[in-house]
Amino acid sequence: MALQVSPLAPESYPDLPVIAGVRFATAAAGIKYKNRTDVLLAVFDEGTSVAGVLTRSKCSSAAVDWCKANLGGGVARALVVNSGNANAFTGRKGQQSVEQTAAIAAKAVGCSVAEIFLASTGVIGEPLDANKFSGVLDTMAAALSDQPWMEPAKAIMTTDTFPKLGTASIDIDGVEVRINGIAKGSGMIAPDMATMLSFVFTDMPIKAEVLQALLGQHVKSSFNAITVDSDTSTSDTLLAFATGKAKGIEPIETLDDPRAEIFGEALRDVLFDLAIQVVRDGEGATKQVAVHVEGATSDESAFRIAKSIADSPLVKTAIAGEDANWGRVVMAVGKAGEPADRDRLSIRFGDLVVAHNGERAAGYDEAATSAYMKGDELELTASLGLGEGRATVYTCDLTHGYIAINGDYRS
Amino acid sequence: MALQVSPLAPESYPDLPVIAGVRFATAAAGIKYKNRTDVLLAVFDEGTSVAGVLTRSKCSSAAVDWCKANLGGGVARALVVNSGNANAFTGRKGQQSVEQTAAIAAKAVGCSVAEIFLASTGVIGEPLDANKFSGVLDTMAAALSDQPWMEPAKAIMTTDTFPKLGTASIDIDGVEVRINGIAKGSGMIAPDMATMLSFVFTDMPIKAEVLQALLGQHVKSSFNAITVDSDTSTSDTLLAFATGKAKGIEPIETLDDPRAEIFGEALRDVLFDLAIQVVRDGEGATKQVAVHVEGATSDESAFRIAKSIADSPLVKTAIAGEDANWGRVVMAVGKAGEPADRDRLSIRFGDLVVAHNGERAAGYDEAATSAYMKGDELELTASLGLGEGRATVYTCDLTHGYIAINGDYRS
Numbered sequence: 045m046a047l048q049v050s051p052l053a054p055e056s057y058p059d060l061p062v063i064a065g066v067r068f069a070t071a072a073a074g075i076k077y078k079n080r081t082d083v084l085l086a087v088f089d090e091g092t093s094v095a096g097v098l099t100r101s102k103c104s105s106a107a108v109d110w111c112k113a114n115l116g117g118g119v120a121r122a123l124v125v126n127s128g129n130a131n132a133f134t135g136r137k138g139q140q141s142v143e144q145t146a147a148i149a150a151k152a153v154g155c156s157v158a159e160i161f162l163a164s165t166g167v168i169g170e171p172l173d174a175n176k177f178s179g180v181l182d183t184m185a186a187a188l189s190d191q192p193w194m195e196p197a198k199a200i201m202t203t204d205t206f207p208k209l210g211t212a213s214i215d216i217d218g219v220e221v222r223i224n225g226i227a228k229g230s231g232m233i234a235p236d237m238a239t240m241l242s243f244v245f246t247d248m249p250i251k252a253e254v255l256q257a258l259l260g261q262h263v264k265s266s267f268n269a270i271t272v273d274s275d276t277s278t279s280d281t282l283l284a285f286a287t288g289k290a291k292g293i294e295p296i297e298t299l300d301d302p303r304a305e306i307f308g309e310a311l312r313d314v315l316f317d318l319a320i321q322v323v324r325d326g327e328g329a330t331k332q333v334a335v336h337v338e339g340a341t342s343d344e345s346a347f348r349i350a351k352s353i354a355d356s357p358l359v360k361t362a363i364a365g366e367d368a369n370w371g372r373v374v375m376a377v378g379k380a381g382e383p384a385d386r387d388r389l390s391i392r393f394g395d396l397v398v399a400h401n402g403e404r405a406a407g408y409d410e411a412a413t414s415a416y417m418k419g420d421e422l423e424l425t426a427s428l429g430l431g432e433g434r435a436t437v438y439t440c441d442l443t444h445g446y447i448a449i450n451g452d453y454r455s
Numbered sequence: 456m457a458l459q460v461s462p463l464a465p466e467s468y469p470d471l472p473v474i475a476g477v478r479f480a481t482a483a484a485g486i487k488y489k490n491r492t493d494v495l496l497a498v499f500d501e502g503t504s505v506a507g508v509l510t511r512s513k514c515s516s517a518a519v520d521w522c523k524a525n526l527g528g529g530v531a532r533a534l535v536v537n538s539g540n541a542n543a544f545t546g547r548k549g550q551q552s553v554e555q556t557a558a559i560a561a562k563a564v565g566c567s568v569a570e571i572f573l574a575s576t577g578v579i580g581e582p583l584d585a586n587k588f589s590g591v592l593d594t595m596a597a598a599l600s601d602q603p604w605m606e607p608a609k610a611i612m613t614t615d616t617f618p619k620l621g622t623a624s625i626d627i628d629g630v631e632v633r634i635n636g637i638a639k640g641s642g643m644i645a646p647d648m649a650t651m652l653s654f655v656f657t658d659m660p661i662k663a664e665v666l667q668a669l670l671g672q673h674v675k676s677s678f679n680a681i682t683v684d685s686d687t688s689t690s691d692t693l694l695a696f697a698t699g700k701a702k703g704i705e706p707i708e709t710l711d712d713p714r715a716e717i718f719g720e721a722l723r724d725v726l727f728d729l730a731i732q733v734v735r736d737g738e739g740a741t742k743q744v745a746v747h748v749e750g751a752t753s754d755e756s757a758f759r760i761a762k763s764i765a766d767s768p769l770v771k772t773a774i775a776g777e778d779a780n781w782g783r784v785v786m787a788v789g790k791a792g793e794p795a796d797r798d799r800l801s802i803r804f805g806d807l808v809v810a811h812n813g814e815r816a817a818g819y820d821e822a823a824t825s826a827y828m829k830g831d832e833l834e835l836t837a838s839l840g841l842g843e844g845r846a847t848v849y850t851c852d853l854t855h856g857y858i859a860i861n862g863d864y865r866s
Binding site: 099100101102103104130132133134135136137138167168169170171231232234273274275276277278355356357358361362364365367370371372374375376377378379380381382383384385386387389399401402403404442443444446447448450451 | 510548582642643689766767781782800853857859
């Protein structure tokens, strides 16, 4: 099925700089389709530290299990990603497949299997034949390049309608440090620890433990704050690789190092940029929606209420219909199971107060609200009036496009 | 918007018998539309006991609050239901509206306001003008009838495409006891204690406390086991009225009375019948789906996993597309957050084993499975292999019809 490019696709793509110590290649290995780029090999110089957050699904894929086992080592030499087959729910065959893939990659790159990280995305339940990687990874390892980043971003796409790239650079100790990131994801998006697949690369010298702590912190307000369809993937994988090749900087060894916060903010910018791109490429999306909850009893409570609103099919179809149906927001607050007092609840669409203290706002302006709903970037705010807890969840609308993509898809 | 009748609508409707002690009338009060039946008044003889289960939404409607306050009394003389306006999130105005409506009804019927029960369904956030009931309820009270039950069933419909009626009769102490029920509901269906609206009437003599206990018990496997779109209503109301007019039966005074179980089973049959009709009239539904979970660590855990599968947009769109995409069932088990072991998980579509012990079943027959998916009543079973916990949740598929109904609906 040929998918129309999302109306929310970016008008242009950023030109990502070289990250010293990172080289890559892409290839068509015929995983599912012929003549379609479906494998990414990224190779890192020695001394690269790695951190990751992975799906909490009880049915995680074989590649996720592999990464979990190897993250403890904290060092990476290569990443192999394939699209077209998730290698999830493939039992012992799946485990053998990742072992064999890692062995082929380790031989091609010249490192130990524990330094290989793997990710797979695509159909669930179909055994992945690792033999498909066998000549391919050798050829790729002999043709590595540090540019252009558009290639790896495209190689990991499945139902995505546009490639997702993000970059940031910061000054640390007078040296320019770079962070590049790529992501894929469009449906089955309600990340519990990460999105479908995202990989971030930096030349910052930073200890794996510190990188892990920063990643865990900033995933909360980026990938873990988005939802397309409330369905959490078996394959969610976010990995960050730090080559340490930015010259003349002492490594960050602890979280107390004041540079950790500066680096963390830049990392967060890249993660957030990529996460929003995933929402903007949500299956069938025509509008991007930020759902803010404030005045909740805690931030966690605010997050669960925001998620309840952002996941509600009735809220999302109303947005698709450009209908200022704030009653459905009331419903979604009410069903969240979190502390809420109907008679203190107020709701805003953009800056327009539509409901106040438990009933329609006195100054409710239907024409202005309807006009606001025609925009393609909307902000809904539910103000609970109970405490200081706040959170934001990002989502998209629910349209005929989502049904067409997922009701016609053949496993 | 004229809605097409659900393809899952019944071919004929049951002919409900008279329930001694129950009379009713319907009328068009112009609540939202002109010339559309939108009010039901049911009047009960003195001595009628009442029980109810109401939404747990934190944003419950004014009518729900009214019923909660009056259920403690255990006696009912009248029920007033309107469609077209939910009187939810209407603040002090909503409360005044129910008080005024109850006063009008109490005067028309000749009872105290505490014996009046109210339910409203329709748009959220729009004040309900109780003056609309003022002449109407008097006229209705003067024109009560005990037949035909099709009229009250139709009066409470909103986006329903067919009226929902159920009946059962049982022999208690050699006497025929009757139970009739009606329900409405199509969207915003994920009842937490009851469905949108359902009313059950019986001539059984039974104490309110016992009726309440039986209702609470049997709602679990009926209304609380269905979901159309995971969105819980602000107005969910299930009320049961027992007139006690079945002649020559001693009242059931305690749950220990062996007749409580017999009566409870018949009550459950009516509740279940109505609940399934709500699923079969789910907005846009073309298929009815029973999701069974077995082998979970507890019944509660099994229920949460079954709900996760039944609420998954990706599972529901696959069913709409007649796609035997069991990988999405794996995903939904994995995201439920309940104990599950991927490598013990097996999945059946009907009697066809599609996945076994964590991978595609050895004897997986794609042609047979695809043929099975073309049916309009499907059974999916996830077998966890961990314990004895089991549960079933009933749902429908997610189609373009749902988007059309909810994306075009104007508040």
